[in-house]
Amino acid sequence: MIGKKLTTVAIIGGGPGGLGTAIALSELPFLHVTLYEQNPEPREAGAGISLSTNAWKILDLLGASDGVKGGSKSNTHQRNAFTGKILNVSKKPENSAADSRGAIRARRTRLQSALLARVPEGVIQYNKKLVSLENLKEGGVLLQFKDGTEVTVDLVVGADGIRSNVRRILFPDHQLHFTGNTAFRVLVPKSSLAHLPDITHATAWWWGETGHTYFSEVDDESENPDGLFEITVRSYHEPEIPGKTVAWGIPATNERVASRVSEFDQRVKDAIDVVPEGQWREFAGYAGPRLDKITGWDKVVLIGDASHPLSGAFGSGATFAMEDGWILARALERSQLSSHSLPDALEIFEQIRSPYYARMYKHLDEAGKSIQAIKKESKDFDEFLKAKIEHFLYGDKDFIYKNDIAKVWNDYGTAENSDKHVD
Known part of the structure; x- marks a missing residue:
C-alpha cells in the first residue's frame, strides 16, 4: 500500500521524459526516486525540438519554462523542393490566444539543461545501462x-525511448520495424548560410517526392543574433540492411546527405554544401503497433516514446513524455492520499493516457489513407503538395498542440467524482 513506507521508484532513461518525471515524482514526499541513465554524462541526441502550447503548459508545471528559449516559428513557409515555389505561408501571431510565447524551435x-536544473541533487545515476527486469x-x-549493479524497487518507469529495453522486457512480442524513413540532422551558425537567398529568413519545409528538407532557427534572436540554425534532411525510402547497426546519432558523410537532395532546388543543395564534414548525424526511423496496455506487472509503466513508438510522427514526443510523467505523479498522489494501492494509481494513468495515444494512432491511420487518395486525385505535384500540406500539416490537431495537461487531470477528477455521486 502506498503511504506506509517510502515507495521506491526507478526511472530508466534521462531524456526529457525521464527528467520531467523525476521532477514531478521528486516533489512527492512518500516517494524515493532514482533516475538511471545509460550514458556516462548528460547527453541529448538530435538537433532542434519544436515546442508549442502543450509544451509550455507542462514546462510551467515542472518549473522549467523560463530556461527554454528558441527561434520563433511564427513565419513558416512550405515549398516545392524541386522548383522552390512557395505553396503556403503560415504567419502565426507571436502572441496567440492559447499562449503568448507562441511556437518555437529550440x-x-x-x-x-532547463529540466536538469530542476532535478534534485543525487537523483540521477549515470553509466547505468539496463540489462534486465525481474518481476x-x-x-x-x-x-x-550492465556494470553489475542490482536494485529492487516498487515501481519502474520506462522512459527509455522508442527502442525501450523496458518495453521489450515487459512486452516481448511487441516488435518495432524500420519505417524506411531516415533523418539527417545538423546545427550550423546562421551566419554560414546568410549568403544564400531564401534560406534563413523563415522556418521552411522544402517538399520532394522521396524526402524533404527542413530549415529553422533554434536560438532566440534577442539572446543571440547570430545563433545556430537547424538543417534536417529526411529521406522516405531508405533500404533496410540486415545486420546493420541501428543508425541513431551516428555520423553521416556530406556526400551521403547531399545524394538525398541531388534533384532539389539549388538553394537547398548550396545549404547542404555549407556544412563542415563530420557534422551530420543520422537517425533511422523505427515504429511499432499500438500497445493495448502501457503498464504491466502492476508495477511497471511506460512513458513517452516507450509507450507509443510512433517514430516522432507529431514532432511533440518530448512533450508527450513530460505530460505522462506529470500525470503519473498526480495518479500516485491521489492513490496515496486515499490509501489506495500502487496498481490503482497505474490504472488511473492507463485510463488517462492510453486513450490519448490511441487517438494519435487513429489520426495517423486516417491521414495516411487520405493522403493516398489525394495523390491519386491530384493533377500535378504542386496540387498534391498543397492538399497534403493543408490536410496533414494544418489539419485539426489541437488535441495535441493545444493540450492543457492540468485541465485533463482536473477533468478526470471531476468525472470521477461525478460517477461516485451517481453511484
Whole structure:
C-alpha cells in the first residue's frame, strides 16, 4: 500500500521524459526516486525540438519554462523542393490566444539543461545501462545493470525511448520495424548560410517526392543574433540492411546527405554544401503497433516514446513524455492520499493516457489513407503538395498542440467524482 513506507521508484532513461518525471515524482514526499541513465554524462541526441502550447503548459508545471528559449516559428513557409515555389505561408501571431510565447524551435540541449536544473541533487545515476527486469513474486522489481549493479524497487518507469529495453522486457512480442524513413540532422551558425537567398529568413519545409528538407532557427534572436540554425534532411525510402547497426546519432558523410537532395532546388543543395564534414548525424526511423496496455506487472509503466513508438510522427514526443510523467505523479498522489494501492494509481494513468495515444494512432491511420487518395486525385505535384500540406500539416490537431495537461487531470477528477455521486 502506498503511504506506509517510502515507495521506491526507478526511472530508466534521462531524456526529457525521464527528467520531467523525476521532477514531478521528486516533489512527492512518500516517494524515493532514482533516475538511471545509460550514458556516462548528460547527453541529448538530435538537433532542434519544436515546442508549442502543450509544451509550455507542462514546462510551467515542472518549473522549467523560463530556461527554454528558441527561434520563433511564427513565419513558416512550405515549398516545392524541386522548383522552390512557395505553396503556403503560415504567419502565426507571436502572441496567440492559447499562449503568448507562441511556437518555437529550440536546441534540444536547451530543453535538457532547463529540466536538469530542476532535478534534485543525487537523483540521477549515470553509466547505468539496463540489462534486465525481474518481476519478483514477493513484491517489487529487480533491476540489473550492465556494470553489475542490482536494485529492487516498487515501481519502474520506462522512459527509455522508442527502442525501450523496458518495453521489450515487459512486452516481448511487441516488435518495432524500420519505417524506411531516415533523418539527417545538423546545427550550423546562421551566419554560414546568410549568403544564400531564401534560406534563413523563415522556418521552411522544402517538399520532394522521396524526402524533404527542413530549415529553422533554434536560438532566440534577442539572446543571440547570430545563433545556430537547424538543417534536417529526411529521406522516405531508405533500404533496410540486415545486420546493420541501428543508425541513431551516428555520423553521416556530406556526400551521403547531399545524394538525398541531388534533384532539389539549388538553394537547398548550396545549404547542404555549407556544412563542415563530420557534422551530420543520422537517425533511422523505427515504429511499432499500438500497445493495448502501457503498464504491466502492476508495477511497471511506460512513458513517452516507450509507450507509443510512433517514430516522432507529431514532432511533440518530448512533450508527450513530460505530460505522462506529470500525470503519473498526480495518479500516485491521489492513490496515496486515499490509501489506495500502487496498481490503482497505474490504472488511473492507463485510463488517462492510453486513450490519448490511441487517438494519435487513429489520426495517423486516417491521414495516411487520405493522403493516398489525394495523390491519386491530384493533377500535378504542386496540387498534391498543397492538399497534403493543408490536410496533414494544418489539419485539426489541437488535441495535441493545444493540450492543457492540468485541465485533463482536473477533468478526470471531476468525472470521477461525478460517477461516485451517481453511484
